[in-house]
Amino acid sequence: MDDREPQHQDHDLVSDAGDEIKGMAKDGLNHPSTKPVLTGAAIGAIAGGVLPVVTWPLGLVAGAGFMLYKRLRP
Template structure:
C-alpha cells in the first residue's frame, strides 16, 4: 500500500496558485487575510514588532495552518 507523500512545498504551491486564480472565492483567502489583519494589529500593539512584520507573520501562520489541514 502506497501512502501519499506529504510535500509541504507542493501543497503550498498548489494552494497559492488556487488563491491567485480564485481570488476571494477561494476558501483559503479569507482566513489568510484575517491572519494578516490580526498579525498587523499585534504588530501595532507590541513594542519591537512592526505592522508589516506582524501582517506577514499572521498571514504566514494561517497559510501554513491551511495547507497542513
C-alpha cells in the same frame, strides 16, 4: 515509538503552499483559503502594530503565513 506516519506528511509543504497560493491568486475571494489567510494577515498586522518589537509588516506576513500553514496542516 509510534510507527504510524502522520497523514499530512505525504506531501511537501513548500509545493503544497505554492499550489494553494496559486489557487488563491486565481480564484480570489472565492477560494476557501483566501478569507482565513486575509484574516490572519489583519490580526498579525494589528498585533505587530501593538507590540513594541515587531513592526506591522512583519506581523502581517507572520499572521498570513501562520493561517496558510494551519490551512495546509490542520
